Amino acid sequence: xxxxxxxxxxxxxxxxxxxxxxxxxxxxxxxxxxxxxxxxxxxxxxxxxxxxxxxxxxxxxxxxxxxxxxxxxxxxxxxxxxxxxxxxxxxxxxxxxxxxxxxxxxxxxxxxxxxxxxxxxxxxxxxxxxxxxxxxxxxxxxxxxxxxxxxxxxxxxxxxxxxxxxxxxxxxxxxxxxxxxxxxxxxxxxxxxxxxxxxxxxxxxxxxxxxxxxxxxxxxxxxxxxxxxxxxxxxxxxxxxxxxxxxxxxxxxxxxxxxxxxxxxxxxxxxxxxxxxxxxxxxxxxxxxxxxxxxxxxxxxxxxxxxx
Amino acid sequence: xxxxxxxxxxxxxxxxxxxxxxxxxxxxxxxxxxxxxxxxxxxxxxxxxxxxxxxxxxxxxxxxxxxxxxxxxxxxxxxxxxxxxxxxxxxxxxxxxxxxxxxxxxxxxxxxxxxxxxxxxxxxxxxxxxxxxxxxxxxxxxxxxxxxxxxxxxxxxxxxxxxxxxxxxxxxxxxxxxxxxxxxxxxxxxxxxxxxxxxxxxxxxxxxxxxxxxxxxxxxxxxxxxxxxxxxxxxxxxxxxxxxxxxxxxxxxxxxxxxxxxxxxxxxxxxxxx
Numbered sequence: 053x054x055x056x057x058x059x060x061x062x063x064x065x066x067x068x069x070x071x072x073x074x075x076x077x078x079x080x081x082x083x084x085x086x087x088x089x090x091x092x093x094x095x096x097x098x099x100x101x102x103x104x105x106x107x108x109x110x111x112x113x114x115x116x117x118x119x120x121x122x123x124x125x126x127x128x129x130x131x132x133x134x135x136x137x138x139x140x141x142x143x144x145x146x147x148x149x150x151x152x153x154x155x156x157x158x159x160x161x162x163x164x165x166x167x168x169x170x171x172x173x174x175x176x177x178x179x180x181x182x183x184x185x186x187x188x189x190x191x192x193x194x195x196x197x198x199x200x201x202x203x204x205x206x207x208x209x210x211x212x213x214x215x216x217x218x219x220x221x222x223x224x225x226x227x228x229x230x231x232x233x234x235x236x237x238x239x240x241x242x243x244x245x246x247x248x249x250x251x252x253x254x255x256x257x258x259x260x261x262x263x264x265x266x267x268x269x270x271x272x273x274x275x276x277x278x279x280x281x282x283x284x285x286x287x288x289x290x291x292x293x294x295x296x297x298x299x300x301x302x303x304x305x306x307x308x309x310x311x312x313x314x315x316x317x318x319x320x321x322x323x324x325x326x327x328x329x330x331x332x333x334x335x336x337x338x339x340x341x342x343x344x345x346x347x348x349x350x351x352x353x354x355x356x357x358x359x360x
Numbered sequence: 361x362x363x364x365x366x367x368x369x370x371x372x373x374x375x376x377x378x379x380x381x382x383x384x385x386x387x388x389x390x391x392x393x394x395x396x397x398x399x400x401x402x403x404x405x406x407x408x409x410x411x412x413x414x415x416x417x418x419x420x421x422x423x424x425x426x427x428x429x430x431x432x433x434x435x436x437x438x439x440x441x442x443x444x445x446x447x448x449x450x451x452x453x454x455x456x457x458x459x460x461x462x463x464x465x466x467x468x469x470x471x472x473x474x475x476x477x478x479x480x481x482x483x484x485x486x487x488x489x490x491x492x493x494x495x496x497x498x499x500x501x502x503x504x505x506x507x508x509x510x511x512x513x514x515x516x517x518x519x520x521x522x523x524x525x526x527x528x529x530x531x532x533x534x535x536x537x538x539x540x541x542x543x544x545x546x547x548x549x550x551x552x553x554x555x556x557x558x559x560x561x562x563x564x565x566x567x568x569x570x571x572x573x574x575x576x577x578x579x580x581x582x583x584x585x586x587x588x589x590x591x592x593x594x595x596x597x598x599x600x601x602x603x604x605x606x607x608x609x610x611x612x613x614x615x616x617x618x619x620x621x622x623x624x625x626x627x628x629x630x631x632x633x634x
Contacts, residue, residue: 118625
């Protein structure tokens, strides 16, 4: 059954859209990620113009993160004081990201920057995750129990000026790294159409030492805020948010996430992380191929101005 | 008004004053009928408006026409053989063509050429091979073919000494691969000596806007009559509402998208709670 997407101005199979939304939703439930970094490339590769794909996925990620955030909220797993700083800096970052997005599109380099951005971030994050997961799996094989680095240990970041106390996270930390992390994730999220949870969670754990019981809930709040802001900013700036496309993906994603979350119970944490690392690396390699291998067609054409 | 000169010279000034209106009408009639053709074309399109709704997956536009003696013409019958070329042009939009090149190991867009007011859709339909219908010279003079469109757009945007570049033909190739440009020499069929019909399948990603169909009647390789008609492709119903909503009140639209996202996420969380 074909469905016409009014902003993308093309028609795609409805079941295909709900299907990829569901598949990515399954993975997002399994790994506790938003899934934007998988969904945006999938949409681009299935022929949806990059601006529409990026802008519409922001809506889908906001939806996917909401149900997760609600359950963390009920458990008290959100540090709203920390989230406030992350959200405010994130929204400023999102403004920058959307501005960069439209400047790059007009210059014809948007596709390049999206590909390069995905390659760099997914490549680095995937590699780091893979190494970490492999170490943990190896330790397990040898039967050695090494104590994990616990939050609470201080590093140089904690010594920066303008320190603030975050009670729920049991942190007394400079506001500068918090604002830096928040705005970078906001910038990247709006530019690349990713929630950034898979960068934000490690950053909060390893740089700020946010304890495990509040880190995911707090990062979900930040992801919802950035993705909501990006959706509105993309609507204002390029009018490239396709609500019908976003809605099909949301429906698939929300349902898929529930099954993913139940499936996640049967896998161990380090196995999950290794699996996620492989998926992240596969997407990075896919982008490397488009950048490094001579394209079949050197020429491309697009419309100038709004909607191009 | 080449006939007016000798007539005016023969008549006196008074006569001109007296018979001014009579004269003007004679001259007008003379000029008009001599320029007009012996034949005319009566034609029609199947659709004045193509509506895009949520199940839109392309649409076939049909058209038909009849060649008959012109009003006031002394001939009772038209003399063939006739040929017909119909050109369907979509809305003109500003377009850019970019070429990738390898720089420090990665492939990126390097050079580009802009084409202002370039047709987003251009199909040439005919009843026979174009070389059977007319000469390449006439086709080129009138910029009839898809390959003439880039040069036409560049001339209109005032590129004076612009030389044909690879971008021109690559643009036409890209548009043809999308199915938005093309030539179909068997899209029109003559059912009798004078009656024809034809059709064109608009693809699912047809551009939205005003389409011009220009029909040219050929006899012995010359254009003897032409007629323009138009149709519009527009979103209707819910699709139209969403398109307008996104364009006219983007802030509200964005906020609405966010509310929808948050609501869907919340509903999913509630519906699947175990």
